[in-house]
Amino acid sequence: MRIFKSRSVRAITAALAVGMIATGCASERGKGDDKAGDKDTFVFAGAGDPSSLDPALASDGETFRVTRQAFEALLEHESGGSKLVGGLAEKWSSDPTGTVWTFNLRKGVKFHDGEAFNAAAVCANYDHWFNWKGTYQSSAVSYYWQSILGGFAKNEDKEAPKPNYKSCAAKDENTAVITVNEPSATLPGGFSLQALAIHSPKALKEYEKQEATAKGEAITYPKYSQEAGTVAGTGPYKIVKWNKGNKEVTLERFDDYWGEKAKIKNLVFRTIDTEDGRRQALQAGDIDGYDLVAPADVKTLENAGFQVPTRDVFNIFYVGFSQEKNPALQKPEVRQAIAHAIDRENIVKTQLPEGGKAATQFMPDTIAGHSDKVKKYPFDTNKAKQLLASAGASGLSIEFCYPTEVTRPYMPAPQDIFELMKSDLEKAGIKVTPKPMKWAPDYLDATEAGACPLHMLGWTGDYNDGYNFIGTWFAEYDKQWGFKDAKVFEAVTAGSKEADPVKRVEAYKKANEVIMDYLPGLPISSSPPAIAFGKNVNPPKVSPLTQENFAEVSFK
Numbered sequence: 001m002r003i004f005k006s007r008s009v010r011a012i013t014a015a016l017a018v019g020m021i022a023t024g025c026a027s028e029r030g031k032g033d034d035k036a037g038d039k040d041t042f043v044f045a046g047a048g049d050p051s052s053l054d055p056a057l058a059s060d061g062e063t064f065r066v067t068r069q070a071f072e073a074l075l076e077h078e079s080g081g082s083k084l085v086g087g088l089a090e091k092w093s094s095d096p097t098g099t100v101w102t103f104n105l106r107k108g109v110k111f112h113d114g115e116a117f118n119a120a121a122v123c124a125n126y127d128h129w130f131n132w133k134g135t136y137q138s139s140a141v142s143y144y145w146q147s148i149l150g151g152f153a154k155n156e157d158k159e160a161p162k163p164n165y166k167s168c169a170a171k172d173e174n175t176a177v178i179t180v181n182e183p184s185a186t187l188p189g190g191f192s193l194q195a196l197a198i199h200s201p202k203a204l205k206e207y208e209k210q211e212a213t214a215k216g217e218a219i220t221y222p223k224y225s226q227e228a229g230t231v232a233g234t235g236p237y238k239i240v241k242w243n244k245g246n247k248e249v250t251l252e253r254f255d256d257y258w259g260e261k262a263k264i265k266n267l268v269f270r271t272i273d274t275e276d277g278r279r280q281a282l283q284a285g286d287i288d289g290y291d292l293v294a295p296a297d298v299k300t301l302e303n304a305g306f307q308v309p310t311r312d313v314f315n316i317f318y319v320g321f322s323q324e325k326n327p328a329l330q331k332p333e334v335r336q337a338i339a340h341a342i343d344r345e346n347i348v349k350t351q352l353p354e355g356g357k358a359a360t361q362f363m364p365d366t367i368a369g370h371s372d373k374v375k376k377y378p379f380d381t382n383k384a385k386q387l388l389a390s391a392g393a394s395g396l397s398i399e400f401c402y403p404t405e406v407t408r409p410y411m412p413a414p415q416d417i418f419e420l421m422k423s424d425l426e427k428a429g430i431k432v433t434p435k436p437m438k439w440a441p442d443y444l445d446a447t448e449a450g451a452c453p454l455h456m457l458g459w460t461g462d463y464n465d466g467y468n469f470i471g472t473w474f475a476e477y478d479k480q481w482g483f484k485d486a487k488v489f490e491a492v493t494a495g496s497k498e499a500d501p502v503k504r505v506e507a508y509k510k511a512n513e514v515i516m517d518y519l520p521g522l523p524i525s526s527s528p529p530a531i532a533f534g535k536n537v538n539p540p541k542v543s544p545l546t547q548e549n550f551a552e553v554s555f556k
Helices: 016-022 059-069 119-129 139-149 203-207 276-286 295-301 334-343 343-349 381-390 416-426 438-449 467-474 484-494 502-517
Strands: 041-046 076-079 082-088 089-094 100-105 166-170 176-181 212-215 217-218 237-243 249-254 266-271 289-291 315-321 398-405 430-438 454-460 521-527 532-534
Touching: 041 276, 059 416, 076 295, 076 430, 082 089, 100 119, 100 289, 119 139, 119 166, 119 176, 119 203, 203 334, 276 289, 276 532, 315 334, 334 381, 334 521, 343 416, 398 416, 398 438, 416 430, 416 454, 430 438, 467 484, 467 502, 484 502
Parallel strands: 041 266, 041 289, 398 430, 398 454
Antiparallel strands: 076 082, 089 100, 100 176, 166 176, 212 217, 237 249, 249 266, 289 532, 315 454, 315 521
């Protein structure tokens, strides 16, 4: 999921209740609308607030964790894995050109508002997104539509890409055909994204009465997306309340769900924005589970009888170089010096959970396309000094941004990791100016705009294709990196245009080799994030894509 560039992620200042939980005050137990321990209610804590109840307007994991329980896409991933399986479409296929996609839809599916799901509903959604206007065309709002299917029927935003979506047609009531202009590596994986989940056509008509607006970088989202009552999907739960004061979203079991019914009646997602706060809330019985467990807490929780399953590796953490912000970074020797100066193995050993690995390229080794022939940059302080000297950059000073008030699956303790990197760089003779910034919107906006010469970010994959990693950053010019090397862009896009899966993987390998030879940034690590559950919980299958299905949860 798009975690590093999402201007649509808008964190809300922590409420007093969360602050008290973070300091372990038992008096806050049950502060929210629903309590953990109630057999009809499961309370789960995330690290941040959702940005919208309409997943089409979002690009962040905290939003998708909530909406995934209520909305379903044409395709999904197998429970606990990354294999594509049928979602609202039982079967799917494409023509030999990869431009015509046919979906054989499930029958007997209903939306939460009672409307029937059919091919016309699918096309109503895709045409709704394709015809977005105004602020909806901003990449801050429609990032995933633009990433997967390009621009719009009438591009108003100069930065919007050329449209790749062409049309959607209902061949019959249970068969939808989506046509694109060119084959793309983003398909069929893109059809599984929450941002392309299907909404009730009746709800869409209400959505279209409201506008998103923007003032500078600040986005004001439409009212329907900020309060429960209008949104309607087909999932096992329906969203019934968003109490922003208590930082809780409440969902209720949808008894007309087409598949296996949710085992627990009520599902509550509560925001607790610190690792200690989430752990203490679980230990106190205020919540039934939480995400992004601090590596140091895993054994403590397990020894106390809590369940702490670990997801498979499906992410990458990196240091980005913004060449336009600091011209010294335009010299390959300077970028190489920074790469040699940072001790990635030490970061993995001291900061990441068991199973973490130092990265050699911008995708984990669990993704097809990972190459064993990329140029390596082993930790070597003396070599870093030599490279700086050869570039005429001895005594280099550089600003290094890092985020505050956040925990990410790939980055469990941002400040601690930053301090290790700062120390490494200074040993190589680089003067580091720290610049801490609040994660949302400040840090995300600054890094996207290329305002941070060095910065820490990462990515958890949306689906299992190499382009979902390297194509995210290096398919074209991006302000975050600020370089315009056509050789890199061409190597990355070569794979995206290759229809043969075997040839595509080989193209990705070559692209990784070109990227790491150019070195636009430094991949640091991949790690398996842990998730925790109470002693009395039968947890869901944990997903490498962080796509847990909470309808699987029950109490013992």
